[in-house]
Amino acid sequence: MTIRRNVTPWASAALVLTALLTTSCAGEKRDAAHPDARGPSATPHGYVEGAQETAEQQSRLLLNDPGSGNTRVLDLVTGKVHRTAAVKDAVRLTTDGRFGYLHAPGGTHVLDGGAWMVDHGDHVHYYSAATRDVGELPVGSRAQIRSDAAVTAVTDENGRTVLHDRGKLEKGQIVTSLAVRGTYTGAVVPYEEHLLAFANRGGTTELVVLDRKGEHVASPDVACEAPLGDAVTRRGVILGCADGALLVRKRGGAFTAEKIPYGKRVPERERATAFRQRPGSDTLTAPAGDSAVWVLDVTEREWKHVDTGPVVAANTAGEGSPLLVLETDGALHGYDIGTGERTARTEPLLTAEKQDRSDGTAPVIEVDRSRAYVNDPEGRKVFEIDYNDGLRIARSFDLDVEPVLMAETGR
Structure with missing residues (x-):
């Protein structure tokens, strides 16, 4: 692979972690792979086993050619390319910030890109590790996958959702923690130690909140016609609807849903149904x-x-x-x-x-x-x-x- 440069390398413009760290992180800039740096019983703040903590964002691009199946990981800091398992006939490639999901008709291949960040609100940790092919999820190309720090929710084309243990996934294992009862419309989104989902009740699609055992714990009393599209922001979760969007937040221990309407009638083909950010x-x-x-x-x-x-x-x-x-x-x-x-x-x-x-x-x-x-x-x-x-x-x-x-x- 050849890199053509017009300017100073990208890495020189990356954010410096120490500018973001609070006092609690100061003085703990150590190799994340060496937990004994401060003594046998001390674990550095932010330590992740098997990963290197870095001072800069470790962006990588996951790349796939469905025809040949060739799959690569391009490290944007070093410019190096890593080869991974071939995945043919993929129709979509999605990510949750660390893992790539190559959606193909026969199953969804999980690829650990080996780079991620952990946002603590007032500061951020960046990590890098080796790329790894994790395995296959037994769902077709239309499956929708959403994650948070604890679980990965996989919703198939029939609305059935299975939760996978995120910690196990990070260790290279695909382990089912729960098959959620019932069926739901669109993606099931992990948020604030709960799950956000749309349930069809009497011909109306209503927002429901589930706990991590799949039990209904709240219904914010809001309907959403033709739900499609979602995004997690610092302000809460955005869920697309026919007349605009819902902003779902957890405030004071309760979940609220606020409508953000288009303000005018929007034809179906002009609605926002897939958010990018x-x-x-x-x-x-x-x-x-x-x-x-x-x-x-x-x-x-x-x-x-x-x-x-x-x-x-x-x-x-x-x-x-x-x-x-x-x-x-x-x-x-x-x-x-x-x-x-x-x-x-x-x-x-x-x-x-x-x-x-x-x-x-x-x-x-x-x-x-x-x-x-x-x-x-x-x-x-x-x-x-x-x-x-x-x-x-x-x-x-x-x-x-x-x-x-x-x-x-x-x-």
Whole structure:
């Protein structure tokens, strides 16, 4: 693989962990693989067995070519590529920040990308370890998988949900902890030591809260027509509905659900049904039909409709960053979210033939705190974009596979 650089390496712009640490973490910058650094009975704060704690975000890209099955992990700090088990005929690649899930008709392959972060609220820990093929989940390509620190919830196409022990998964084992009774519409989302789900009751889809034993413990008394799409933010969980979204939070020990309506009637084909964001960000994006993008500011409880060119993919880092839209001209465009005006445009990164994929495997835009990434399957490249510098192409990675599917971990 060849890395083409236009600027100083990406790692030099990464956040320094010590700038984020509180006093409780200060003085404990030690190799996370050596718990005895302070004595035989002391375990350093943030210690994770088998992992190296680092001072910088350890972003990695998971890449797959469904046709050949070739799968790679690209380390964005070192530029090295790791080979993993081949997974043919995958139709989707999703991630929970550490694990990649390659959804294929015959099952879902679990890949440990070997990079992750732990957010303690007032500071963050970054970790790296070896990549690892964990195994197969016996669910088809339409399964929906959501995780938190304790469990991974896998909901199949029939609405049945199984919980897997997250700690075991991190050790390379797929262990079922509970088969949740009943069926639910859409993804079951772990949140605040509970599960958020939509139950069909008398023809109405209602939000319910389950405990980790699968028992109903709360019903926030809110309905959601045609639920589709979800995202976890610092403000709570966003759940997409036909008339807008629900913001679900836990406050004072109780769960509340607040509606964030579009404010106007939106045709079905223009609804936000698949959210993209920088992980943890309170600004979400979703296609609004063929030539526009929805931006949901969760903090302000406000939807914005940005008219663009024909949309292939969209994302944003939020917090004053531009809306990034890959359009059918093959270029990446930047838009001011407040005004809707286009502020920047790259040269064409992909030709129309390269990104016109009707099978659902169109290129994506992955975003972290300083860079965005766009995959070019036929060109066998990934482009790294500095979105804070006029969409400058900072690096391009030449690969030995066609990166049709891409997801970023380590964030």
